[in-house]
Amino acid sequence: MFFEKANEVLKEIETALPENAEALEQFRIKYLGTKGILKELFGAMGNIAPERKKEYGQLMNTLKTAAEQKHETLKAKFTATTQESKSSVDITAPAYTFKVGTRHPVSIIRHKMIEIFSRIGFTVAEGPEIEDDWHNFTALNTPEDHPARDMQDTFFLNEEKEWMLRSQTSTVQIRVMETQKPPIRIVCPGRVYRNETISARAHCTFHQVEGLYIDTDVSFADLKQTMLYFAQEMFGKNVEVRFRPSFFPFTEPSAEMDISCFVCEGKGCPVCKYSGWVEIGGCGMVDPAVLQNCKIDHNKYTGFAFGMGIERITMLKYRINDLRLFFENDVRFLKQFESAN
Numbered sequence: 571m572f573f574e575k576a577n578e579v580l581k582e583i584e585t586a587l588p589e590n591a592e593a594l595e596q597f598r599i600k601y602l603g604t605k606g607i608l609k610e611l612f613g614a615m616g617n618i619a620p621e622r623k624k625e626y627g628q629l630m631n632t633l634k635t636a637a638e639q640k641h642e643t644l645k646a647k648f649t650a651t652t653q654e655s656k657s658s659v660d661i662t663a664p665a666y667t668f669k670v671g672t673r674h675p676v677s678i679i680r681h682k683m684i685e686i687f688s689r690i691g692f693t694v695a696e697g698p699e700i701e702d703d704w705h706n707f708t709a710l711n712t713p714e715d716h717p718a719r720d721m722q723d724t725f726f727l728n729e730e731k732e733w734m735l736r737s738q739t740s741t742v743q744i745r746v747m748e749t750q751k752p753p754i755r756i757v758c759p760g761r762v763y764r765n766e767t768i769s770a771r772a773h774c775t776f777h778q779v780e781g782l783y784i785d786t787d788v789s790f791a792d793l794k795q796t797m798l799y800f801a802q803e804m805f806g807k808n809v810e811v812r813f814r815p816s817f818f819p820f821t822e823p824s825a826e827m828d829i830s831c832f833v834c835e836g837k838g839c840p841v842c843k844y845s846g847w848v849e850i851g852g853c854g855m856v857d858p859a860v861l862q863n864c865k866i867d868h869n870k871y872t873g874f875a876f877g878m879g880i881e882r883i884t885m886l887k888y889r890i891n892d893l894r895l896f897f898e899n900d901v902r903f904l905k906q907f908e909s910a911n
């Protein structure tokens with residue numbers, strides 16, 4: 571009777587197929603538990619006839635091994651399945667947000683200015699920020715005793731004032747004219763320095779984009795058209811330009827450039843101080859003396875030059891009212907330009 575029962579249980583164990591970890595645990599309790607069937611069958615040993623005890627014992631071992639092996643195998647399988655499902659990718663999970671930084675507003679506008687001028691054939695030229703007297707002043711028609719030097723007081727690196735931080739990127743124009751033959755059509759973006767008291771409107775460091783075009787028959791009309799193209803690309807198609815006579819040592823004639831106020835369209839508003847016009851930079855025809863300094867034949871070639879402060883354009887474009895914000899690295903300010911990238 572116990573042999574029959576044991577053989578039945580063996581078949582049950584062999585055919586049992588728990589489908590998950592929970593069912594497997596039930597299987598373990600049923601056969602291998604402290605109150606399980608095997609325990610019960612082992613306990614029946616005393617009732618077995620002595621000559622069959624050995625046989626019964628062997629059968630019991632077979633049963634136990636079968637139950638244990640099945641339990642071990644399935645346990646390993648279910649554990650592996652659980653781990654696999656944990657490590658697999660859940661494609662329904664929300665994505666991690668990945669924050670990239672923002673470009674500085676001055677960089678955004680510098681790129682835009684370069685891009686606009688590159689569309690009409692200007693290439694980018696760069697030069698050193700530490701300059702000598704020749705490139706920063708003398709070659710630009712500003713000899714030592716010239717009063718215009720006071721307007722561009724900068725930081726000198728030695729007592730003799732031979733070396734200085736450049737006060738304008740016109741230095742790059744000189745370097746290009748000294749080494750390249752016309753036609754020359756360049757823009758020079760870069761950082762410049764002035765010995766100025768820091769305020770909402772002035773800083774000791776700022777950025778310029780200057781432009782230079784030298785070829786035969788370059789006229790003031792070309793300058794006007796170039797500046798009009800820039801103004802309309804930067805501020806909108808309805809913008810007009812205005813030129814007011816001015817003075818720069820390195821251009822003749824010289825002019826200040828205004829654009830019609832793109833905020834009020836000329837009606838008058840706080841941005842244009844109710845004048846309808848806002849100043850964006852200076853320009854003029856390159857003084858023949860400057861061409862001569864760079865050994866370019868001023869009887870054959872003419873050219874125009876212009877210069878704009880990048881901060882000035884950025885302040886107009888984004889209506890920023892304090893120059894100091896550009897240099898304070900306050901993320902609350904910088905984060906506002908995320909979408910402008």
Ligand SMILES: [Zn+2]
Nearest residue numbers: 831834839842
């Ligand atoms: Zn206005």
